[in-house]
Every structure is written in structure tokens, then in C-alpha cells.
Amino acid sequence: MNDLATYNFAYLDEQTKRMIRRAILKAIAIPGYQVPFASREMPMPYGWGTGGVQVTASILGPEDVLKVIDQGADDTTNAVSIRAFFQKVANVAVTTRTKEATIIQTRHRIPEEKLSEGQTLVYQVPIPEPLRFLEPRETETRKMHALEEYGLMHVKLYEDIARNGHIATTYAYPVKVEGRYVMDPSPTPKFDNPKMHMSEALQLFGAGREKRIYAVPPYTDVVSLDFDDHPFEIQSFDKPCALCGAEDVYLDEVILDDKGGRMFVCSDTDHCEDRRACGHAGHMLARKEAAE
Amino acid sequence: MSTLPLLKVNDVSKFYGSRIGCRNVSFELYAGEVLAIVGESGSGKTTLLSCLSTRLMPTSGIVEYHMRDGQYRDLARMGEAERRFLMRTDWGFVHQNPADGLRMTVSAGANVGERLMAVGDRHYGNIRATASDWLQRVEIGVDRIDDQPRAFSGGMRQRLQIARNLVTSPRLVFMDEPTGGLDVSVQARLLDLVRGLVHDLGLAAIIVTHDLAVARLLSHRMMVMKDGAVIEQGLTDRVLDDPREPYTQLLVSSILQV
Ligand SMILES: Nc1ncnc2c1ncn2[C@@H]1O[C@H](COP(=O)(O)OP(=O)(O)OP(=O)(O)O)[C@@H](O)[C@H]1O
Numbered sequence: 001m002n003d004l005a006t007y008n009f010a011y012l013d014e015q016t017k018r019m020i021r022r023a024i025l026k027a028i029a030i031p032g033y034q035v036p037f038a039s040r041e042m043p044m045p046y047g048w049g050t051g052g053v054q055v056t057a058s059i060l061g062p063e064d065v066l067k068v069i070d071q072g073a074d075d076t077t078n079a080v081s082i083r084a085f086f087q088k089v090a091n092v093a094v095t096t097r098t099k100e101a102t103i104i105q106t107r108h109r110i111p112e113e114k115l116s117e118g119q120t121l122v123y124q125v126p127i128p129e130p131l132r133f134l135e136p137r138e139t140e141t142r143k144m145h146a147l148e149e150y151g152l153m154h155v156k157l158y159e160d161i162a163r164n165g166h167i168a169t170t171y172a173y174p175v176k177v178e179g180r181y182v183m184d185p186s187p188t189p190k191f192d193n194p195k196m197h198m199s200e201a202l203q204l205f206g207a208g209r210e211k212r213i214y215a216v217p218p219y220t221d222v223v224s225l226d227f228d229d230h231p232f233e234i235q236s237f238d239k240p241c242a243l244c245g246a247e248d249v250y251l252d253e254v255i256l257d258d259k260g261g262r263m264f265v266c267s268d269t270d271h272c273e274d275r276r277a278c279g280h281a282g283h284m285l286a287r288k289e290a291a292e
Numbered sequence: 293m294s295t296l297p298l299l300k301v302n303d304v305s306k307f308y309g310s311r312i313g314c315r316n317v318s319f320e321l322y323a324g325e326v327l328a329i330v331g332e333s334g335s336g337k338t339t340l341l342s343c344l345s346t347r348l349m350p351t352s353g354i355v356e357y358h359m360r361d362g363q364y365r366d367l368a369r370m371g372e373a374e375r376r377f378l379m380r381t382d383w384g385f386v387h388q389n390p391a392d393g394l395r396m397t398v399s400a401g402a403n404v405g406e407r408l409m410a411v412g413d414r415h416y417g418n419i420r421a422t423a424s425d426w427l428q429r430v431e432i433g434v435d436r437i438d439d440q441p442r443a444f445s446g447g448m449r450q451r452l453q454i455a456r457n458l459v460t461s462p463r464l465v466f467m468d469e470p471t472g473g474l475d476v477s478v479q480a481r482l483l484d485l486v487r488g489l490v491h492d493l494g495l496a497a498i499i500v501t502h503d504l505a506v507a508r509l510l511s512h513r514m515m516v517m518k519d520g521a522v523i524e525q526g527l528t529d530r531v532l533d534d535p536r537e538p539y540t541q542l543l544v545s546s547i548l549q550v
């Protein structure tokens with residue numbers, strides 16, 4: 001355990017944490033605005049969410065309880081190693097249960113369980129700039145944000161409809177925050193967009209490679225962009241979760257065998273387990289129990 | 293039609309360090325009027341056009357625009373947000389190279405619709421209908437609405453660029469060598485189209501060209517530039533048929549010989 005002593009609490013030195021906290025405060029003060037920060041090298045590759053890790057490291061205290069999810073699950077490689085990292089460098093309590101966590105670091109999902117005041121959701125963001133796909137020049141995108149010139153966002157949605165007959169964007173679906181800044185919610189499914197709106201929890205976004213932090217403070221308006229005649233809609237699923245029977249949740253497809261057998265289950269594993277513990281059962285579970 | 297000029301240009305000069313871009317240019321442009329700026333390469337045509345359209349800041353002099361609210365505004369003193377708004381609503385800018393004025397990786401329909409969306413149009417069906425209408429007006433088949441300009445010929449691209457600019461019903465359009473890189477037959481068709489649109493829409497336009505035939509066909513008035521200065525200006529027919537300055541005479545005769 002000697003090597004622990006060589007790390008500062010939560011890995012980053014206090015100087016760096018202060019710098020990142022200043023960026024976070026600024027981001028909270030200007031909801032949806034991307035604040036540049038001096039991103040540090042972390043002992044993991046960029047694709048692993050170094051932006052989110054730096055944000056978490058800067059806000060983490062010894063009393064915090066940390067949950068880490070990737071695609072909604074606590075047990076994927078990425079989630080497991082980030083959780084282990086913070087256990088090692090901060091010795092904080094960890095959990096898989098949404099309601100017990102004070103800080104939840106995520107890639108791809110917002111938990112199904114409604115977050116509450118005092119909780120902070122930290123997103124790992126690969127590409128923070130929503131205008132990037134049509135305007136590669138950074139100087140120009142900054143100007144567009146400053147002058148609130150967001151026509152391009154609708155050009156993208158127009159293209160979507162022209163090509164597919166409907167808005168086919170399902171991930172990283174752009175939103176307008178507090179009536180001002182257009183923001184990329186990172187690669188979460190648009191299913192989760194409504195959860196960002198008026199959330200009681202603080203939402204922080206960290207992009208390591210692109211060196212940007214942005215935020216949605218609690219109780220902030222978050223509106224998904226759309227057209228009057230093609231209004232924003234979330235994905236809907238034909239069947240409830242095969243394991244817990246939940247409806248109105250985001251489902252992942254699971255392949256059961258090589259004969260085309262498959263089922264749809266909650267992507268939020270904690271939510272699914274919680275429901276099953278409370279006695280809910282989907283058709284796969286009911287069938288298994290009947291067989292036993 | 294208003295009797296007040298749309299654009300008032302007073303003693304505009306632009307220096308690139310010690311090199312003259314254009315100097316001491318003054319004129320007024322009225323609504324619905326088409327002005328051609330002609331002159332040999334390096335005479336300052338593009339520099340002047342850039343100063344008028346706020347793409348460049350003049351070193352000295354004032355350019356004032358008659359806003360829709362009836363007020364004159366000094367363009368150099370306008371805030372950037374307002375200036376950019378003006379540029380994409382009340383003005384158009386047609387580049388010589390269509391790739392500079394188009395988004396090459398989005399469809400023709402979105403290229404035309406972009407300005408509408410920029411000013412807050414949020415009805416897909418209406419945007420598409422307006423885009424279709426404009427494609428027809430610039431003689432592009434409506435069946436090409438979902439194609440990207442990358443798949444268009446040079447002439448089609450230029451017509452698309454024009455549609456993209458005119459969709460918000462601007463009052464003033466700047467064009468820098470709009471027929472520049474095109475074949476002669478394609479040029480003729482484009483010129484006919486531009487002439488028809490300018491006439492039908494009552495547009496004011498400032499067209500830079502080194503081609504006197506373009507000036508003859510499109511413009512009511514023309515200015516001849518040499519070494520950054522306007523050396524002669526007047527009604528187009530008068531200047532071309534009865535040039536007063538020796539340099540203009542040379543220019544006209546050399547063209548006629550070609
Ligand atoms: N960015 C610049 N920096 C320095 N000098 C410039 C710049 N742009 C133009 N000039 C100079 O200003 C003068 C006018 O150039 P301008 O491009 O306005 O001419 P033009 O009439 O448009 O020519 P062309 O017909 O070749 O397009 C020339 O001497 C040119 O070399």
C-alpha cells in the first residue's frame with residue numbers, strides 16, 4: 001500500500017483540482033457553455049473518459065459515495081476500472097445503487113431512477129461541440145455560440161428528415177439549455193434527454209481530449225431541438241424488460257443463442273436488479289422460475 | 293420605391309500596409325439598381341467589394357446602409373451580431389467559386405433552407421417547399437433537392453449558390469465574378485437567369501467583373517477602376533458606347549477586338 005502515499009487524494013494535485021473547480025464553477029454559472037480547461041494526463045487512455053475522471057477527481061470528497069456506469073451497467077470493463085481507480089486513489093465508498101450514490105460518473109446513460117438534490121452526475125464526453133460536424137473551424141463555432149447563431153443545428157436535423165423521413169439522430173441529440181446555449185449531451189441515447197430537463201441533480205460534463213467542461217445546474221430548462229412538424233420523440237420499445245417487466249425504460253438487446261433467440265432487458269442493470277428484488281418479473285424470468 | 297439611396301459610400305480607401313487596395317471611392321446605390329465594377333486584374337475590384345460588404349474593414353471612409361427601419365447605419369460601427377444578421381437576411385454574397393459559398397456536404401435543399409432556419413423557421417415542410425420553389429426558379433430539377441452540390445456541375449452549383457442567397461428576399465446582393473470559372477455557354481445561361489431574377493425581385497446588386505459583356509448585360513451603371521481608384525463612372529451604355537477616359541477607351545476597344 002506504499003504507492004498510495006505517493007498520490008494526492010483522488011490522484012490530482014490540489015493546484016490542478018482548484019483549476020478544474022474554477023472551470024466547473026464557471027460552467028455552472030453559464031449553463032451549457034463549454035469552458036476550456038487545462039486537461040491533465042490521466043493514467044488511462046483518452047477514450048476511457050479522462051474528462052469525466054478529472055471532473056470526478058476534482059469534486060470528490062472522502063465522504064462521497066461513488067457509482068460508475070458504462071452503457072447503464074456497473075460491471076463493464078470501463079466502469080469497473082474507473083471505480084477501482086477511485087477506490088485506490090481516494091479510498092471512497094463505492095456503490096452500484098443509484099439512490100445511495102452522491103456522485104455518479106457515466107458514459108452513455110442517465111440512470112432510470114429519478115436523481116435527487118445533492119446528487120451529481122458526471123458525464124464522460126468524447127466530442128463536446130455540437131456544431132462541429134458541419135463547421136470544423138473552432139473560431140467559427142465559438143462565434144456561433146457567442147452570437148447564438150444556431151441555424152446549423154436545424155440544418156443537420158433537416159438532413160436527417162430528408163434522408164430518413166424522420167429525425168434519425170438517436171444519440172448525442174442536441175439540446176438547448178436555459179434558452180441560450182446549444183449543447184451536446186454526449187453519447188447518451190435521446191431517450192435520456194427528458195431526464196436532463198429540470199433535473200434535481202447537478203450535471204457536469206468533462207471532455208478530456210477536447211479540454212472542455214460544461215454543466216447543467218439543478219432545475220434548468222433542457223429542450224431537445226426539433227421542427228414543429230417533426231417534434232422530438234424518444235425511442236419506444238414494443239415489449240417490457242424480459243427480466244423485470246419494466247416499461248418506459250431503455251432496453252438493450254441481448255442475444256441468447258445462435259438460432260436468433262434474443263431478449264430485451266433494462267440497460268440500467270441496477271434498476272433491473274432493484275425491481276426484481278422487489279418482486280417484479282418479466283416473461284423470461286417467469287418462464288425460468290416455472291421451469292425450476 | 294424609396295428615393296433615398298440604399299447604400300452611401302463616402303471616400304472609402306483600403307491600404308494593405310503601404311500597398312493601395314482601393315482609394316477615395318464614393319458613390320450611391322439605389323434600390324433595384326445594378327452596378328458593375330470593372331477593371332483589369334489588381335485594379336482593386338475585390339478589395340472595394342469586400343469593404344462594401346463588411347468582409348474587410350476600410351482603412352478610411354464610411355459605408356452607410358439604409359436599414360429596413362428607415363435609418364442609415366455606419367457599417368463599421370455596427371455590432372458583429374447585427375452585421376452578421378444583416379449579411380444573412382437583407383444581403384447576399386455570391387462567390388466566384390461556389391464551394392466558398394455553399395456547404396458542399398449537405399443537400400441542395402438544406403443549402404437553400406439554411407438561411408430560413410437561421411432566422412428561426414421551424415417547419416420542415418415549409419422549408420422544403422420554399423427550397424423546392426427556389427430550385428425551380430434557378431432551373432435545378434426538384435428531383436435533385438436531396439443531392440449534395442458535390443454531384444452538381446459548375447453552372448448548377450453557381451445557380452444553387454444564388455438560390456441560397458435569395459431565399460430570404462435580400463435587398464442587396466454582392467457578386468464577385470459570378471460567371472468566372474464557367475464555360476461560355478454556361479455563362480450565358482447564368483447571366484440570363486441573374487438578369488431575370490434581379491429584375492423580377494427588384495434587387496440591388498453590385499457585380500464585380502472583368503468582362504465588359506457581363507457589365508453590359510446585367511448592369512444599369514458601371515464604375516471603371518484603375519490602380520485602386522474609380523476613373524470613370526456612369527450609365528453602362530454611356531460608358532461602353534462613349535467612354536470619356538483614355539483608359540476606358542482602351543479597355544472597351546481591346547474587348548471589342550476580341
Ligand atoms: N490581402 C492582401 N494583402 C496585400 N495586398 C493585397 C491583398 N489583397 C489584394 N491586394 C492588393 O491590392 C490590389 C487590389 O487587389 P484586388 O484583389 O482588389 O484586385 P482585383 O481588381 O479584384 O483583381 P482580380 O481581377 O485579379 O481579382 C492589388 O495590388 C493586390 O495585389
Ligand SMILES: [Mg+2]
Pocket residue numbers: 337338339
Ligand atoms: Mg478580384
Ligand SMILES: [Zn+2]
Pocket residue numbers: 241242243244245246265266271272273275
Ligand atoms: Zn429490467
